[in-house]
Amino acid sequence: MACQGLQSGETLASLKKESDSLKKKLEEERGKLNDIELHQVAEKVEMLGALSIKTKRLLKGHGNKVLCMDWCKDKRRLVSSSQDGKVIVWDAFTLNKLLTSSGDGTCALWDVESGQLLQSFHGHTADVLSLDLAPSETGNTFVSGGSDKKANVWDMRSGQNIQSFESHESDINCVKYYPSGDAFASASDDSTCRFYDLRADREVAVYQKDSVIFGASTVDFSLSGRLLFAGYNDYTINVWDVLKGTRVSVLFGHENRVSRVRVSPDGTALCSASWDNTLRIWA
Amino acid sequence: MTINTLAKGAWHREQMASFRKKVIVAMQDPDMGVKMRNQRLLITVIPHAMTGRDIIDWLIQKYNICEEEALHVGAMLVRYGYVYPLKEPRSLVLRPDESPYRFQVSQPPLHPPGSVFILPAPIYLAKKNIRKQGELMEYEKERYSVLHKRINHTWDFVVMQAREQLRASKQRRKADRIVLECQEQAYWLINRPPPGAHNVLDMGLERINNSSRVTLVSDITFLYFLFYSLLFIPFVKYSEQYLNHDPIMQGCLPSNPWISDDTAHWTMNAEVVPSPTRLRVERWSFSFMELLNDSMGRREFMTYLEKEFSAENLCFWQACEDVRHGENSRIIEKVEDIYKNFLAPGAARWVNIDSKTMDKTLHGIRHPHRFVMDDAQMHIYFLMKKDSYPRYLKSDLYKNMLAKAVVPQETKKSVFPFMRRQRHARGRASRYQLCSWFPSLMPGPKTCQSQSPESPLYLLVTIATTQGVAFSLQSYCLCESQSFSFTAARLPELGFQR
Numbered sequence A: 001m002a003c004q005g006l007q008s009g010e011t012l013a014s015l016k017k018e019s020d021s022l023k024k025k026l027e028e029e030r031g032k033l034n035d036i037e038l039h040q041v042a043e044k045v046e047m048l049g050a051l052s053i054k055t056k057r058l059l060k061g062h063g064n065k066v067l068c069m070d071w072c073k074d075k076r077r078l079v080s081s082s083q084d085g086k087v088i089v090w091d092a093f094t095l096n097k098l099l100t101s102s103g104d105g106t107c108a109l110w111d112v113e114s115g116q117l118l119q120s121f122h123g124h125t126a127d128v129l130s131l132d133l134a135p136s137e138t139g140n141t142f143v144s145g146g147s148d149k150k151a152n153v154w155d156m157r158s159g160q161n162i163q164s165f166e167s168h169e170s171d172i173n174c175v176k177y178y179p180s181g182d183a184f185a186s187a188s189d190d191s192t193c194r195f196y197d198l199r200a201d202r203e204v205a206v207y208q209k210d211s212v213i214f215g216a217s218t219v220d221f222s223l224s225g226r227l228l229f230a231g232y233n234d235y236t237i238n239v240w241d242v243l244k245g246t247r248v249s250v251l252f253g254h255e256n257r258v259s260r261v262r263v264s265p266d267g268t269a270l271c272s273a274s275w276d277n278t279l280r281i282w283a
Numbered sequence B: 001m002t003i004n005t006l007a008k009g010a011w012h013r014e015q016m017a018s019f020r021k022k023v024i025v026a027m028q029d030p031d032m033g034v035k036m037r038n039q040r041l042l043i044t045v046i047p048h049a050m051t052g053r054d055i056i057d058w059l060i061q062k063y064n065i066c067e068e069e070a071l072h073v074g075a076m077l078v079r080y081g082y083v084y085p086l087k088e089p090r091s092l093v094l095r096p097d098e099s100p101y102r103f104q105v106s107q108p109p110l111h112p113p114g115s116v117f118i119l120p121a122p123i124y125l126a127k128k129n130i131r132k133q134g135e136l137m138e139y140e141k142e143r144y145s146v147l148h149k150r151i152n153h154t155w156d157f158v159v160m161q162a163r164e165q166l167r168a169s170k171q172r173r174k175a176d177r178i179v180l181e182c183q184e185q186a187y188w189l190i191n192r193p194p195p196g197a198h199n200v201l202d203m204g205l206e207r208i209n210n211s212s213r214v215t216l217v218s219d220i221t222f223l224y225f226l227f228y229s230l231l232f233i234p235f236v237k238y239s240e241q242y243l244n245h246d247p248i249m250q251g252c253l254p255s256n257p258w259i260s261d262d263t264a265h266w267t268m269n270a271e272v273v274p275s276p277t278r279l280r281v282e283r284w285s286f287s288f289m290e291l292l293n294d295s296m297g298r299r300e301f302m303t304y305l306e307k308e309f310s311a312e313n314l315c316f317w318q319a320c321e322d323v324r325h326g327e328n329s330r331i332i333e334k335v336e337d338i339y340k341n342f343l344a345p346g347a348a349r350w351v352n353i354d355s356k357t358m359d360k361t362l363h364g365i366r367h368p369h370r371f372v373m374d375d376a377q378m379h380i381y382f383l384m385k386k387d388s389y390p391r392y393l394k395s396d397l398y399k400n401m402l403a404k405a406v407v408p409q410e411t412k413k414s415v416f417p418f419m420r421r422q423r424h425a426r427g428r429a430s431r432y433q434l435c436s437w438f439p440s441l442m443p444g445p446k447t448c449q450s451q452s453p454e455s456p457l458y459l460l461v462t463i464a465t466t467q468g469v470a471f472s473l474q475s476y477c478l479c480e481s482q483s484f485s486f487t488a489a490r491l492p493e494l495g496f497q498r
Helices: A014-032 A038-044 B007-016 B018-028 B052-063 B067-079 B120-131 B138-150 B153-171 B173-189 B228-245 B264-268 B278-283 B288-293 B295-307 B311-325 B328-343 B355-365 B374-394 B395-405 B486-492
Strands: A055-060 A067-072 A077-082 A084-091 A096-102 A107-112 A115-118 A128-134 A141-146 A151-155 A163-166 A172-177 A183-189 A193-197 A204-206 A216-223 A227-232 A236-239 A247-251 A258-263 A270-274 A278-280 B037-041 B044-051 B082-083 B099-105 B462-463 B470-475 B483-487
Touching: A014 B311, A055 A163, A055 B052, A067 A270, A067 A278, A084 A216, A084 B007, A084 B099, A141 A172, A141 A183, A172 B328, A193 A227, A216 A270, A227 A258, A227 A270, A278 B018, B037 B099, B044 B052, B044 B173, B067 B082, B082 B173, B099 B173, B120 B138, B120 B153, B120 B173, B138 B153, B153 B173, B153 B462, B228 B278, B278 B395, B288 B295, B295 B311, B295 B374, B311 B328, B355 B374, B374 B470
Parallel strands: A067 A258, A128 A172, A172 A216, A216 A258
Antiparallel strands: A055 A278, A067 A077, A077 A084, A084 A096, A107 A115, A128 A141, A141 A151, A151 A163, A172 A183, A183 A193, A183 A216, A193 A204, A216 A227, A227 A236, A236 A247, A258 A270, A270 A278, B037 B044, B044 B099, B082 B099, B462 B470, B470 B483
């Protein structure tokens, strides 16, 4: 964040007022350009047929809540961490555990093949619950979501906060980039998921349903970005049509909160991790 | 002041969740809510209760969901204690039949709001102890003795209160007694779950919320104003382009290994194969990033560049990537290598960077860090992307690769009666239409910017109208400041349709 000492005649309150009025002006200008909604443009897109997705693998081995997981580039191995203090690398296809180690449970980026810690991301003012790296050519930005209901986009090198989005009504538990890197989705305790366009600098879709009354904890896109998989605290996974804004499917099966969902790198399957100490592979 | 170990914020968050409250309030609406009436429990009549079946039916009708989902939502309502059962109160499940249920109260039952919170739990256990004459469950006995030790000084008061409540309950009508007992049972099952039972109040790791910090966005570095209809087309376009590559949506050839247990798909798409699949080679043409991200694609591109005597560009780019993503300890060594091989005057594989970038990079090399090569790397990247990449896609090398690429045979699925969507070998041609909002474009010049020069749609669009319908769209590629100018008449040949 660009920081500057207060000039004479300025107080924190007056600066905040100025910033608020500028934000309001921005919103007004944006409002004039708001000619159409995403789902209206998507009307001409072909409807999705009924999806048939089922559990294909059940990975048991953790002794406590599974909090986090991600896939290997090789598309079939994955790593998961749990409140039992262990990090396990699985061959999800054959259900074998390849490598286990004890950890302290902090959030970090692992190079699974060499077992080394590559990077851990910290160093900004908000309290972060989730972050994701931009898949863009310049690859220097990442987005973070936090307890302050904000999603921020940061420059990795300068540490600057480039963009900020505040439209959720509660903690943002997870953020994930759209495959092209031009947008991202967020999951929040307010039981909605939202879609933000980075170039329009605003939220462009909200994924919610009256019957979904528990917080969303995790999101991920399918390979083409057409589907958004979201895990919830009511043990289900809802599948949303990103463009049309409707729900395509509900996946039942876990016996406790879903803490993480991840689509495999080649898009063939979805893995979900849960507080019921298991992981499920869906295809 | 509860003995409860929950962080106050977390508990408050869960309970006050307004969207859940909305459901409960709707359920209790006297006109549109769930049917409430006298329910029979053996020989007793309980007033103001609802059946499990009524709850399910109401959810189905109100939220337009299927039975399976309504059963799930209903089950969660009971599990989280918004609704409690009158039959078999130890079992917090929602039975979709004539079983009676009631709405739970928010305070511990039998204690007026504002009363000292520390005591309801021990009083409840003490009551149980008296009633069952000491025959509590193991875990209840343990808790009882722990509590006894902890609040020894008020234990007499606790036992006295327990006796009072038991006496008062004997004088109640049977219906009221049953209701209160079930209410209490359910309340404490949730707030003091037995060991090993599902603890719905578990909030996970504690979160610190410093909402007192004021953050001011003082730096508005870019404003993107774009007609949203223009903006959304890329998402539609991207999804259509990648549709055939998305196995969850369209299936994959020969079959999805997770479904068929056949790993042929992975074998055929391994990093190095003698002949890659058609889909994979096609994907290289989607964007320069796709080509580089695929190791085979990168190798093919390198071969092409060698023919053109510009392979040093790709080598340089790869070396820079290595610095960005590699170990800290080797950064200095790697940067030195890069300088020796690519940047030094007379270097064996000298890369052509503009003088300004070169000066900046050479200056930065004196104090090397992970991102020191970024500007130079970016320059070379875009050079390849604008120049070599498009020519590669038109080259014989690529075209031959595409021609001899493998199209796997779809595995016959004779076993399953439900046919999944058939996977077609050829992708659907991706089409998009600009909606017929042309005439509604507001008059007067407007400028907007986009950041990806990739697609001709993401453009710096300056719209200036002349009379009538004709207008011109100008576009700039941000990094190259070129400008292209089209008129409405040319739009069809660029792929736009009304």
